[in-house]
Amino acid sequence: MIRVLLVHDVRILRCGLAALVGSEPDMETEAVSGKEATRSARALRADVCVADADVTGRLPLHELAGPARAPHDPPGSGREVPRRLLVLVSQHCPGALRRALDAGARGFVCKDALPEQLVTGIRRVAAGERFVDNALAGTVLRASEVPLSARELTVLSAAAEGAGITEIARRLGLSAGTVRNYMSAITRKTGARNRVDAIRISQGAGWL
Amino acid sequence: MIRVLLVHDVRILRCGLAALVGSEPDMETEAVSGKEATRSARALRADVCVADADVTGRLPLHELAGPARAPHDPPGSGREVPRRLLVLVSQHCPGALRRALDAGARGFVCKDALPEQLVTGIRRVAAGERFVDNALAGTVLRASEVPLSARELTVLSAAAEGAGITEIARRLGLSAGTVRNYMSAITRKTGARNRVDAIRISQGAGWL
Incomplete structure (x- = not known):
């Protein structure tokens, strides 16, 4: 099973994303707000963290991309596993993509993607690969031209x-x-x- | 069956809402963008239209709350049924609630509601009742104080x-x-x- 943590500040929308992802037979989900996600980033057990770039713009993103307690390990076990970050980005926001990239995000899925694209991205990132949605190819190029850190x-x-x-x-x-x-x-x-x-x-x- | 039309401009989020609502045994869903919704408002068959207030702020809302072709009727039958509008509103946006109310919306669900609250609202509105989420009581009061039409x-x-x-x-x-x-x-x-x-x-x- 892939444990997926969904981060969005609007509860009904993050519950919707969880319903979408949770209908896959190989995924189990948890949905939290941006504030909850960073407050307890290390305690939340997840293999992949999926976050909306609108939310992540206001978060210390590297926390979400950082190590987490191993899924299925009891609290205090001390064992940590890498947690991979996948962000949902608009095609028109190279700046958000750039920020996520700098923070160590491994997957990038367009907000206008079909659900299949998102679950493909989650599986690839969970397997340790990088994943960039085809629809974001131009945005990735523009992200490299953003002059700001x-x-x-x-x-x-x-x-x-x-x-x-x-x-x-x-x-x-x-x-x-x-x-x-x-x-x-x-x-x-x-x-x-x-x-x-x-x-x-x-x-x-x-x-x- | 209640036919629910979900309107949100971000595709992955409206697909999420559709997954959430569509998991109810008595509901079937379709998800479209705000532009698609108003372009073909009369042609889309739905008993209840659920729209995000962020999107509806830029739409001719009364179109969504207006009559629609009767569900399960063939195109051109000429028969129309009332379609009821339910909006997702933030507690902090009495102006959005006011606009939706003036346009004839019958249901109001807080964006921070749990999924159960949304499906309850859909069922009540489909049954011809009005529905206001408890969490929006204060927002409704403030909406009546908005000085602008x-x-x-x-x-x-x-x-x-x-x-x-x-x-x-x-x-x-x-x-x-x-x-x-x-x-x-x-x-x-x-x-x-x-x-x-x-x-x-x-x-x-x-x-x-």
Whole structure:
């Protein structure tokens, strides 16, 4: 059996994904919100974690891609197995794909894929392979052209949601000076005039 | 059998909802995007249409709540039956609930509901009753306090997405002058200084 952890912030939608995946004879599922997933990332037993890129944009993704307690092992056994991350990405969001790639995601399935494509991806990733949905070929190419690092994208996402320097620093556990340095680098790299312009350029290009 | 039409713009998510609902012994499902749903609203046979409020914000909702060809009738039979609309709404979006209510929706289920709640809602709405999820009681109260009409909310949503007067007029099939009148009314009713301020106020209050 492949244990699949489904991560989406809207409960009825993650339950839907679980119904879809759970109807496969070789898969068992659990569905949690993004917050629950990162809070207890190590404790949740799963071979593959499937997360919506809209959610993962606000999460410390590497936690989801990190080691987990071995499925079927009791708590405290100390044994850990690699957990593989598969993300659901829109074709129009190379920035989200880039962030997931940098965080160690092994599978990429288009949000407009048919269910068969998702379960194929889960099986391949569970077997230790990498998997990229054909529909995302162009998005992968554009992801390699995103001029911002995963960290810079996270800072800019927070800024785009209206958070100020202090709020961003608090959320990401950084100093205000460091956030200001990130913002300067972002403005320079995107060729923007200022922060608002950097957000506009990055949203237009699908990086955010 | 209750024929359920599921409307969501992200294919893998609407397929998930269909898997969830379709596992009920008394329901059969079809899943389409918002665009497909309104393009062929009358042709799609369904007793209940379940739509995500995020999608319906951009749709002529009354089409989904309007009459449909009777299920199991051949095309061109001319017989039409009422199709009932059930929307999935976030607790924090009284504006979306208000728009759906004005368009004739009969059921309201919280996006954070458990699957059982959704299928209960579908059965009740299919039976001709109204259904409001308990979790949405407060949202219903706040929806009655939204100072903007469904049409004004649609205009303001388009403006919040960055559309100018001309673009909004084209999208909604209105004259530019009419859109300007709507924008003035919106600014006045929200007590805003200008259009950007009206968007900020309305987003803060959950009307958009």
